Amino acid sequence: MKEELSLVIAFDATSDAFAAEDVFRQNGLSGRLIPLPESISAGCGLAWRAESNLEKELTDALKSIDITSAHIYYLIL
Amino acid sequence: MIYLDNSATTMLKPVGVAEAVANAINESGSYARGAYTSAIWAGRTLHEARKEIAKLFNLGDNQTVAFCANATTALNTAILGAIEPGSHVITSVLEHNAVLRPLYRMQQTAGISIDFLPADDIGNIHVEDAKRLLRRDTKALVLTHASNVTGNSVDIAAFGKFAKKNELLFIVDAAQSAGSIPIDFNNMNADILCFTGHKYLMGPQGTGGLCMKKSTRIDPLIYGGTGIDSFSHDQPINYPDRLEAGTQNIHSIAGLLFALKFINETGLENIIARKMALFTQLYMGLQTIDNITIYGDIYQKERTSTLSINVGDMDSSTVSDILSTEYDICTRSGAHCAPKMHEALGTEKQGAVRLSISYFNTERNIEETINALSAIAF
Incomplete structure (x- = not known):
């Protein structure tokens, strides 16, 4: 599989991950839920993987549903 | 049933x-x-x-x-x-x-x-x-x-x-x-x-x-x-x-x-209206029967479709059992896990027969229940 730079959003709660997926889809923002990469945090959980140029749109969407504690990373995945 | x-x-x-x-x-x-x-x-x-x-x-x-x-x-x-x-x-x-x-x-x-x-x-x-x-x-x-x-x-x-x-x-x-x-x-x-x-x-x-x-x-x-x-x-x-x-x-x-x-x-309002129409039918039918005691504030603006009663001094479990075995009507008797409520109502010994109505009950259900309780109370 071709590796590429991706924007990855990690959440403090799984409920936030699904609320985020919902609002991203409502706003037509592409991406998908993935297992939280170990390079972000050892353990488990979900993260949102999207194209690397969508940070503003994604963070605006998160703010609209009061998710302010998401963490944004840029990773080669 | x-x-x-x-x-x-x-x-x-x-x-x-x-x-x-x-x-x-x-x-x-x-x-x-x-x-x-x-x-x-x-x-x-x-x-x-x-x-x-x-x-x-x-x-x-x-x-x-x-x-x-x-x-x-x-x-x-x-x-x-x-x-x-x-x-x-x-x-x-x-x-x-x-x-x-x-x-x-x-x-x-x-x-x-x-x-x-x-x-x-x-x-x-x-x-x-x-x-x-x-x-x-x-x-x-x-x-x-x-x-x-x-x-x-x-x-x-x-x-x-x-x-x-x-x-x-x-x-x-x-x-x-x-x-x-x-x-x-x-x-x-x-x-x-x-x-x-x-x-x-x-x-x-x-x-x-x-x-x-x-x-x-x-x-x-x-x-x-x-x-x-x-x-x-x-x-x-x-x-x-x-x-x-x-x-x-x-x-x-x-x-x-x-x-x-x-x-x-x-629409919750439609569900409530339906249940309360059946509740009113039940109450109006039972309140005319001598020997039936009805508990609660029936005329509250907002309440649930639950009505508790007793028939004379009959044990509530007996009434509930007759309703079940002779009429196939399912009700609950006894103390309903609310002991202090029964102490307040003075029903801690007798309990109460609880009839609770859902959106899917029918007018016919209520009519048959009134008739059954009328016969039990007679």
């Missing part, structure tokens, strides 16, 4: 609930345990159910829903996890054992003291009594939204204002009112609202939860896997995740989701 024990559980569910459960058994993986298709399906189902609850109970910003097995689990979580040890708590004689027993437990193990709001002759409680019971060390108010015995509602708005003014943690038991009385969580000044899914929300058994402000601190009742922060010794700090350890009952929540959509699409 005529089923009139809907305050225990609704047997007749909206068409599609059972199919939704069956479909979930085939489709759902485990919530928060992966990003593969069936685990995502589970997560989306839980999220949709949170949204439907939020719509039905008018949750606001920074308020959320934590799911659990039933109202009893939700109430235990709220009472044992949020009430300050050593404090004074006000509750009422209307309460179910799901409230009373966790409070008694805290009395024994955490040094809380408890005072009970009394009920008047028709089973209502009054905020003036709460003002009288208030102490310097009062920290919490725990009240049912509606009695499971009389069907009377409690003036939650008035008690909410009282709680807010006196900075009390306000826990509301909505086991009977959810699906029967409009709930406006965002404006009722409650900190925690506990509900079950299988009564008047018409979902499967094994579902329930609590609505809360995300800022309310509740220690978990259950500790375990959450699919996140696996190396932490504690539960995740964020709600609702902090309160949702263990595998979620997505199969039943899928059924509850279907039922919630049914309620939201049908």
Whole structure:
């Protein structure tokens, strides 16, 4: 599989991950839920993987549903 | 069969609930345990159910829903996890054992003291009594939204204002009112609202939860896997995740989701109107029968479709058994897990026959029940 730079959003709660997926889809923002990469945090959980140029749109969407504690990373995945 | 024990559980569910459960058994993986298709399906189902609850109970910003097995689990979580040890708590004689027993437990193990709001002759409680019971060390108010015995509602708005003014943690038991009385969580000044899914929300058994402000601190009742922060010794700090350890009952929540959509699409006001029309038919039929005693505040503007009665001095279990064996009418007798309510009504020995009506009962059901009770009372 071709590796590429991706924007990855990690959440403090799984409920936030699904609320985020919902609002991203409502706003037509592409991406998908993935297992939280170990390079972000050892353990488990979900993260949102999207194209690397969508940070503003994604963070605006998160703010609209009061998710302010998401963490944004840029990773080669 | 005529089923009139809907305050225990609704047997007749909206068409599609059972199919939704069956479909979930085939489709759902485990919530928060992966990003593969069936685990995502589970997560989306839980999220949709949170949204439907939020719509039905008018949750606001920074308020959320934590799911659990039933109202009893939700109430235990709220009472044992949020009430300050050593404090004074006000509750009422209307309460179910799901409230009373966790409070008694805290009395024994955490040094809380408890005072009970009394009920008047028709089973209502009054905020003036709460003002009288208030102490310097009062920290919490725990009240049912509606009695499971009389069907009377409690003036939650008035008690909410009282709680807010006196900075009390306000826990509301909505086991009977959810699906029967409009709930406006965002404006009722409650900190925690506990509900079950299988009564008047018409979902499967094994579902329930609590609505809360995300800022309310509740220690978990259950500790375990959450699919996140696996190396932490504690539960995740964020709600609702902090309160949702263990595998979620997505199969039943899928059924509850279907039922919630049914309620939201049908309109709660239409469901209430239907149930109260049947309730009025039942009351009008029974109140003309000599020898039948009816309990509660029948003319309340907001109440549930539950009516408790007795026939003369007959044991309530005898009446309920005759209704079952001779007429195939399902009712509940005895004390209904609300001992102080029966003490207040003077029915602690006789109990009461509880007839509780659902959206799916019919006029014919009510007519046959009136006829049966008329014959028993004759």
